[in-house]
Amino acid sequence: MTLPPDELRHLRVLRLRPGDRLRVFDGRGQEAEAVLERLDEGGALLRLGEAVQGNRETPQPVTLAVALLKGDKLSDVVRAATELGVARVQLLQTRFSDVPDIGEQKLIRLRRIAAEASKQSRRAVVPEVLAPVPLLQLPLGGQQAFVAHPGSAERLSERLDWSLPVLLVSGPEGGFSDAEVAALTAGGCVGVTLGPRILRAETAPLALLGAIAALGV
Numbered sequence: 001m002t003l004p005p006d007e008l009r010h011l012r013v014l015r016l017r018p019g020d021r022l023r024v025f026d027g028r029g030q031e032a033e034a035v036l037e038r039l040d041e042g043g044a045l046l047r048l049g050e051a052v053q054g055n056r057e058t059p060q061p062v063t064l065a066v067a068l069l070k071g072d073k074l075s076d077v078v079r080a081a082t083e084l085g086v087a088r089v090q091l092l093q094t095r096f097s098d099v100p101d102i103g104e105q106k107l108i109r110l111r112r113i114a115a116e117a118s119k120q121s122r123r124a125v126v127p128e129v130l131a132p133v134p135l136l137q138l139p140l141g142g143q144q145a146f147v148a149h150p151g152s153a154e155r156l157s158e159r160l161d162w163s164l165p166v167l168l169v170s171g172p173e174g175g176f177s178d179a180e181v182a183a184l185t186a187g188g189c190v191g192v193t194l195g196p197r198i199l200r201a202e203t204a205p206l207a208l209l210g211a212i213a214a215l216g217v
């Protein structure tokens with residue numbers, strides 16, 4: 001099999017030698033044992049062995065829909081969300097979003113961060129990072145959808161039952177507008193609390209995903 005340049009560099013950094021064993025994955029859930037047969041200027045040759053069932057994914061895919069945030073905060077969110085098992089990150093434009101949009105280069109960087117975090121956390125799946133959509137165009141159907149909204153009475157851990165894919169929605173620093181909350185709840189999205197304290201916009205998504213990780217799935 002051939003490896004992308006980043007992975008070749010990684011093999012060299014690890015100083016692997018012919019005969020060394022490693023695990024490879026394709027980013028879409030396939031994972032296998034492999035033996036390094038050759039590593040030189042011309043590239044690497046790997047012999048694929050047994051498929052491995054890593055079993056590191058949640059019972060249903062979890063999508064995190066997160067409002068666009070200032071500076072580099074989304075990098076931290078994507079990195080930690082990947083470690084916490086998210087299957088997809090959908091960026092959101094909301095009424096009070098800190099920034100109106102992100103450029104193509106930043107999106108590419110977020111995707112690279114997801115790939116690196118996936119490898120670090122030994123997942124065989126690299127979460128998708130999807131270009132921003134307006135909140136009101138976020139598809140809610142066919143999923144168990146939850147929106148983190150201060151003052152909500154419901155708790156995620158008590159409502160989640162894994163019968164359907166999960167959608168978690170988290171707002172910008174300025175919060176959601178009343179109209180946005182009304183549209184989400186009208187679409188079946190359940191408002192959930194993250195406790196009596198107000199979390200920063202980059203902390204709230206991780207508290208949502210942390211509540212799932214704490215279930216041990």
Ligand code: SAM
Pocket residue numbers: 147148149150151152169170171172173174175176192193194195196197198199200201204
């Ligand atoms: N003044 C804003 C408000 O009242 O919505 C605060 C927004 S908070 C800094 C950013 C986002 O984090 C919120 O839109 C919400 O999605 C989430 N969040 C923060 N603290 C929360 C809490 N205690 N419960 C539920 N969601 C919370």
